[in-house]
Amino acid sequence: MxxxxxxxxxxxxxxxxxxxxxxxxxxxxxxxxxxxxxxxxxxxxxxxxxxxxxxxxxxxxxxxxxxxxxxxxxxxxxxxxxxxxxxxxxxxxxxxxxxxxxxxxxxxxxxxxxxxxxxxxxxxxxxxxxxxxxxxxxxxxxxxxxxxxxxxxxxxxxxxxxxxxxxxxxxxxxxxxxxxxxxxxxxxxxxxxxxxxxxxxxxxxxxxxxxxxxxxxxxxxxxxxxxxxxxxxxxxxxxxxxxxxxxxxxxxxxxxxxxxxxxxxxxxxxxxxxxxxxxxxxxxxxxxxxxxxxxxxxxxxxxxxxxxxxxxxxxxxxxxxxxxxxxxxxxxxxxxxxxxxxxxxxxxxxxxxxxxxxxxxxxxxxxxxxxxxxxxxxxxxxxxGVTVDSTPEELEVESAPLEHMHAHLLQFRVPSGSQLHGVYVSDLRLPPGAALALVHRDRELLSPDVHTSLRGGDHLLLAVPDDARQATEERLRAIGNHGRLAVWYGERPAPAPA
The missing domain is CATH 1.20.1530.20 (Na+/H+ antiporter like fold)
Incomplete structure (x- = not known):
């Protein structure tokens, strides 16, 4: 009691x-x-x-x-x-x-x-x-x-x-x-x-x-x-x-x-x-x-x-x-x-x-x-005078290992104000083997293709080989900061998939 x-x-x-x-x-x-x-x-x-x-x-x-x-x-x-x-x-x-x-x-x-x-x-x-x-x-x-x-x-x-x-x-x-x-x-x-x-x-x-x-x-x-x-x-x-x-x-x-x-x-x-x-x-x-x-x-x-x-x-x-x-x-x-x-x-x-x-x-x-x-x-x-204007959210990527497949699942949300907004899947230029599998938008699951345009608030799910995970995250963050022109800001683009 x-x-x-x-x-x-x-x-x-x-x-x-x-x-x-x-x-x-x-x-x-x-x-x-x-x-x-x-x-x-x-x-x-x-x-x-x-x-x-x-x-x-x-x-x-x-x-x-x-x-x-x-x-x-x-x-x-x-x-x-x-x-x-x-x-x-x-x-x-x-x-x-x-x-x-x-x-x-x-x-x-x-x-x-x-x-x-x-x-x-x-x-x-x-x-x-x-x-x-x-x-x-x-x-x-x-x-x-x-x-x-x-x-x-x-x-x-x-x-x-x-x-x-x-x-x-x-x-x-x-x-x-x-x-x-x-x-x-x-x-x-x-x-x-x-x-x-x-x-x-x-x-x-x-x-x-x-x-x-x-x-x-x-x-x-x-x-x-x-x-x-x-x-x-x-x-x-x-x-x-x-x-x-x-x-x-x-x-x-x-x-x-x-x-x-x-x-x-x-x-x-x-x-x-x-x-x-x-x-x-x-x-x-x-x-x-x-x-x-x-x-x-x-x-x-x-x-x-x-x-x-x-x-x-x-x-x-x-x-x-x-x-x-x-x-x-x-x-x-x-x-x-x-x-x-x-x-x-x-x-x-x-x-x-x-x-x-x-x-x-x-x-x-x-x-x-x-x-x-x-x-x-x-x-x-x-x-x-130590205040600053609010800045866009930083891209946060969450990963989960797929041990037997030697791969990772990457999941992230496109932050509001991110340069990823409006970018087409074909412009992501992900490393070889990395694939955008699903896009969750407005309570719907979309199967993306090269003509799909990303929007703020989208939740993305990617399948990435273990050896390409770091390059994929760096590429996504670079585009989130600089958009399609990330290469002009010092970002080295990943090789295009065959």
Whole structure:
């Protein structure tokens, strides 16, 4: 009976979280606030559900963060992030160090707390949040370089802060020095990146050479490979979150079977992780204690927003010749979300004397940041001139191996605005052996011939030999970008079939 009640409650919470996404889209309220509100509503101040298991929250929160980072890496295009990966690494290390130092100094001077408590406060709020960054920025038409820089920073800067918080609240605080902490961070991050790359590389080749009996097994296998990197890195003493983010990015940019189905599955898992994480954190909060932490939260929040974050952005981006208006946007777009609250559970679990105050301050900070920063970002993007016109969708090709036939089935939809619109089948000039088998248009299946003209929204199914798959995808993308004249833009046409 208790199990049925628990399942009923979890199901209702999940459905409420799904409905909250639509409400937030219509009302313009960030969805994570609604998730926190759901947790508060069913907690001690609402329906009276008592939940104080900090250790379980920390464990589930870490797993949820792993899912969010893995999905974020999978949906990140390497071609877009590659030009800014170095700068993102600087912001995720040096920038975090500057932000933590300035925020901790403000907390120590103004709040009259000891050095250890001030450093924990500064470290907990020092990193930007991947879940908040991905969910907010990917709906905004801003310059791809800025969006990629902020997304990469949010993915890279969580592991260093987690390591720092863990060291400061542990017994190692009495013996560790800044050089030891810095060396530990570099070691764990480097090893985490290497493990993520190695596991993802082997996983990619395994998936490409496997013909599984069901298409639904490919998304499961892909997620399992990501968590294999996560667990391997954790067992090796490396950064598990860095490993799963790097593994997700590698797999997301690899040529995997049923990639679109995997992307949809990972996106659903990401939403589930966000809903569960924020509801859980809302359950853990105690509204009766929050008013006492309001003044401290205001001081730390103002210092972080208007001093620490702008200083860290200026220090990290000035050498890269980032214009001042873009620095202003980067400073304001340092979104905080689930990560600071999850990190705030670490000192509570370790029994730090001021841990409960730290948790309440961070909880209020996240709510304030979400209420103020996220809704004003579109306005600031327009004021600073970092918005761009919407661009046509990129051609996404999904492949499925036909093991015994030594061939692949390629399926894709002609995006709206693509140069493929109006192109005749005879103008595709596909590689030898590749054949356009079916066109799905307006709920009808068409058998194409050389006189068939493609249209936006068409779904195409091609049969392609294994050795011609890559050339076929490159040819389709080239025509999607440049139309029939792709050859004049540097595209080498594939040999015409005999």
């Amino acid at each position: 208790d199990l049925n009640v628990a399942i009923l409650g979890a199901t209702l919470v999940l459905l409420a979280g799904v409905a909250a996404v639509r409400v937030s889209a219509r009302a313009g309220v960030p969805s994570l606030l609604l998730y926190l509100a759901i947790g508060l509503a069913i907690g001690e101040a609402g329906l009276g559900l008592q939940f104080e298991d900090v250790d379980l929250t920390m464990l589930l929160g870490t797993l949820a963060l792993a899912v969010i980072l893995g999905e974020g890496g999978f949906s990140t295009k390497w071609s877009v992030i590659r030009p800014v990966v170095g700068l993102a690494g600087v912001m995720a290390t040096l920038g975090v160090a500057v932000s933590v130092a300035v925020t901790s100094a403000i907390a120590w001077l103004v709040l009259d707390v000891d050095v250890r408590t001030a450093l924990v406060l500064g470290a907990v709020v020092g990193s930007t949040d991947a879940a908040a960054t991905f969910s907010v920025l990917r709906r905004m038409p801003i310059r791809p370089r800025l969006r990629s820089l902020l997304e990469a920073e949010s993915g890279f800067n969580d592991p260093p802060v987690i390591i720092l918080v863990t060291v400061v609240v542990s017994d190692a605080w009495d013996t560790a020095n800044p050089w030891q902490i810095g060396g530990l961070i570099v070691y764990q991050l480097t090893l985490g990146v290497l493990i993520g790359l190695v596991v993802a590389w082997f996983g990619q080749h395994l998936l490409q050479r496997s013909a599984l009996p069901s298409a639904g097994l490919y998304p499961l296998a892909t997620i399992a490979i990501m968590f294999l990197a996560f667990a391997t890195a954790g067992a090796a003493g490396a950064s598990a979150l860095m490993a799963i983010y790097v593994a997700g990015m590698w797999l997301g940019n690899a040529d995997l079977p049923h990639r679109q189905a995997t992307a949809g599955f990972a996106d659903g898992l990401g939403w589930l992780a966000q809903i569960g994480l924020f509801v859980l954190l809302g359950l853990l909060a105690s509204p009766s204690r929050l008013p006492e932490a309001f003044a401290s939260a205001a001081i730390v929040g103002i210092g972080l927003t208007f001093v620490a974050r702008p200083v860290s952005v200026f220090v990290c981006t000035s050498w890269a010749r980032i214009p001042l208006r873009e620095q202003v946007f980067l400073s304001w777009a340092g979104l905080r979300g689930a990560v600071p609250i999850v990190l705030a559970t670490i000192p509570v679990a370790q029994g730090l004397p001021a841990a409960q105050r730290i948790f309440d301050v961070v909880f209020l900070l996240v709510v304030a940041f979400t209420l103020v920063q996220a809704p004003t970002l579109p306005w600031l993007a327009r004021r600073t």
